[in-house]
Amino acid sequence: MSLPQRQDLTLFSDQSVLPRELLNGDGHHMFLVTSTMATQPLWLLTALIETKIKGAPLSLNGSAARRSENPATQEMKTPVVVASFLHEHSFYHQALQKLRINANAYKVVDLLTGFVQKCGGKPRDVVLKELLEQFTPDSQSTILIEQPELLLSLLDGLTSDELNQKFLQPLRKKCNLLIVSSSIDLFQDNENDPLDGSRGAVEYTRFISSLIYTSIVVMNLRSLETGRAKDVTGSLMISRGGQAPAGLSVHVVENEYLYLTEKESTRLFYR
Amino acid sequence: MASSSHNPCILLKRTLSLADPSAFILNCDSISQTSHYLVNEVVHNISSQATPTIIYIAFENLNRPTYATHFIDVNEVGIAKVADTVGALLPTGGSPTREKNLVIVDSLNHIALSNLGSFVSSLVNPHCTLLATLHKDLPEQQASRECDNYPSAETLLQYMATSILDIEPCLPPNMDEEELRSSLDKFHIPKSLNNPTFKVTFTNKRRSGRSVIHTLIVDTVKHSYELASNIAEESELETPEMLQGLTTFNLSTSAKQKEAKDQVALPFLEAQSEFAGGTAIVYEYEKDDDYDEEDPYEDPF
Numbered sequence: 001m002s003l004p005q006r007q008d009l010t011l012f013s014d015q016s017v018l019p020r021e022l023l024n025g026d027g028h029h030m031f032l033v034t035s036t037m038a039t040q041p042l043w044l045l046t047a048l049i050e051t052k053i054k055g056a057p058l059s060l061n062g063s064a065a066r067r068s069e070n071p072a073t074q075e076m077k078t079p080v081v082v083a084s085f086l087h088e089h090s091f092y093h094q095a096l097q098k099l100r101i102n103a104n105a106y107k108v109v110d111l112l113t114g115f116v117q118k119c120g121g122k123p124r125d126v127v128l129k130e131l132l133e134q135f136t137p138d139s140q141s142t143i144l145i146e147q148p149e150l151l152l153s154l155l156d157g158l159t160s161d162e163l164n165q166k167f168l169q170p171l172r173k174k175c176n177l178l179i180v181s182s183s184i185d186l187f188q189d190n191e192n193d194p195l196d197g198s199r200g201a202v203e204y205t206r207f208i209s210s211l212i213y214t215s216i217v218v219m220n221l222r223s224l225e226t227g228r229a230k231d232v233t234g235s236l237m238i239s240r241g242g243q244a245p246a247g248l249s250v251h252v253v254e255n256e257y258l259y260l261t262e263k264e265s266t267r268l269f270y271r
Numbered sequence: 272m273a274s275s276s277h278n279p280c281i282l283l284k285r286t287l288s289l290a291d292p293s294a295f296i297l298n299c300d301s302i303s304q305t306s307h308y309l310v311n312e313v314v315h316n317i318s319s320q321a322t323p324t325i326i327y328i329a330f331e332n333l334n335r336p337t338y339a340t341h342f343i344d345v346n347e348v349g350i351a352k353v354a355d356t357v358g359a360l361l362p363t364g365g366s367p368t369r370e371k372n373l374v375i376v377d378s379l380n381h382i383a384l385s386n387l388g389s390f391v392s393s394l395v396n397p398h399c400t401l402l403a404t405l406h407k408d409l410p411e412q413q414a415s416r417e418c419d420n421y422p423s424a425e426t427l428l429q430y431m432a433t434s435i436l437d438i439e440p441c442l443p444p445n446m447d448e449e450e451l452r453s454s455l456d457k458f459h460i461p462k463s464l465n466n467p468t469f470k471v472t473f474t475n476k477r478r479s480g481r482s483v484i485h486t487l488i489v490d491t492v493k494h495s496y497e498l499a500s501n502i503a504e505e506s507e508l509e510t511p512e513m514l515q516g517l518t519t520f521n522l523s524t525s526a527k528q529k530e531a532k533d534q535v536a537l538p539f540l541e542a543q544s545e546f547a548g549g550t551a552i553v554y555e556y557e558k559d560d561d562y563d564e565e566d567p568y569e570d571p572f
Contacts, residue, residue: 027334034458159412170346187457187458202411205410209406209408210409212458213302213406214331214332222459240464242302247334247337
């Protein structure tokens with residue numbers, strides 16, 4: 001059986017994933033990646049980091065890989081910070097090493113290890129401030145943060161608005177592009193059993209909705225509605241977020257890809 | 272024929288150009304269609320006027336829009352000082368010049384319900400129009416629901432607003448509202464939402480207290496507004512092709528048959544025309560009738 005034609009990942013109308021205009025501008029933009037347990041976003045996150053560091057998602061795009069010898073695509077040397085509430089340093093080092101990314105080009109911040117020991121008993125504001133201090137402001141940098149919604153459970157009484165105002169907004173101000181990866185497992189398969197109106201569910205819904213309103217691109221990884229297939233892992237839906245890329249001449253191109261994750265690589269193709 | 276001030280398209284155009292004195296325009300939006308394009312449309316409409324002052328109060332947005340003359344980041348200024356900061360930027364005294372000054376609030380959802388009324392009223396000013404957005408699909412904070420009988424943020428703001436623009440997407444033909452809702456409940460955002468063309472349910476409250484509701488399709492690329500019902504009617508006109516192949520019976524009518532059908536005089540129409548000059552009840556006395564002239568309730572005529 002022959003596989004369908006491999007497609008390049010593009011998010012914007014200039015066929016790019018991260019338009020130069022966006023990275024060189026002085027704005028504070030946000031991308032959102034939503035995923036579930038069945039569709040882990042690691043390949044997409046590493047592809048976005050790779051795009052920032054090398055200029056194109058070489059691991060995904062067949063055609064871009066051929067252009068990689070071109071020095072013009074290798075000039076972006078601005079810092080990338082990967083902060084995670086889910087994975088430790090070695091996890092990202094290994095994943096990025098596979099893509100042949102130099103470990104000096106990025107920094108991994110492990111936010112969860114020892115969190116309870118360090119932050120136990122401290123007021124919420126202090127904890128969020130201390131977390132923020134781990135990021136140095138740089139108007140050209142990109143920060144990727146994995147599952148910040150865990151703070152809603154980790155800090156007693158934290159509301160979605162507090163998390164946004166006291167952590168994510170200041171974090172957005174510290175960089176040029178903030179990529180937030182969030183899990184939307186809670187909202188799947190609720191057709192027969194709707195979410196209760198408990199405080200936790202309300203805050204979580206508010207948090208994810210607010211993220212969508214503030215981002216310019218929403219990348220949603222979902223599993224196939226028909227079940228499992230050998231030749232498809234899931235689908236990647238690219239849709240416009242609540243904000244338009246203000247002041248940019250490019251716009252987000254909506255698209256739906258199917259993807260297949262194999263042992264070493266991920267391939268994208270059209271539906 | 273309705274006069275021009277009753278034409279919903281012109282009324283919406285006047286509202287979006289701030290030509291009608293409206294103190295507080297409320298946008299109700301959702302993830303499927305955010306108010307972004309509508310706000311840009313208002314800015315486009317007023318930008319032809321001489322140097323409007325546009326103050327942008329940002330709860331969510333961190334990037335100053337190119338059209339904003341002043342940008343207030345609430346996180347930096349603090350919510351308590353927003354009204355004073357805005358007041359200092361607007362002219363004081365003199366005759367009201369509402370059409371020249373616009374105050375935009377990107378989201379009212381992040382204000383505690385108990386402070387919402389006072390926040391909005393502190394921004395309403397005779398010298399400006401307040402254009403504020405409320406996200407309909409963001410559940411309300413539970414902490415702010417101290418009193419059970421206090422209205423929800425949406426009800427409260429709809430009561431305060433002088434014009435309400437309820438924004439919905441124009442759905443692609445292969446999707447219905449139920450499908451959209453179930454996708455969005457899972458945070459799966461379907462394609463072709465957040466388009467430059469969308470549906471607006473426009474509530475215009477008049478000074479008399481009467482409010483008029485119209486549904487319009489707004490195209491922000493061509494800057495044209497059209498009544499949604501006109502478009503719906505056009506697409507629902509019955510054509511003979513629609514009836515083909517449904518059954519083996521012949522359900523369609525030819526042009527000649529249609530003409531003959533129109534000419535049939537319906538009996539009830541004739542019955543109505545007999546009394547075209549008005550009707551009267553004539554009471555005829557009979558010999559057994561007991562009529563008392565003194566009794567005021569006896570004779571209703």
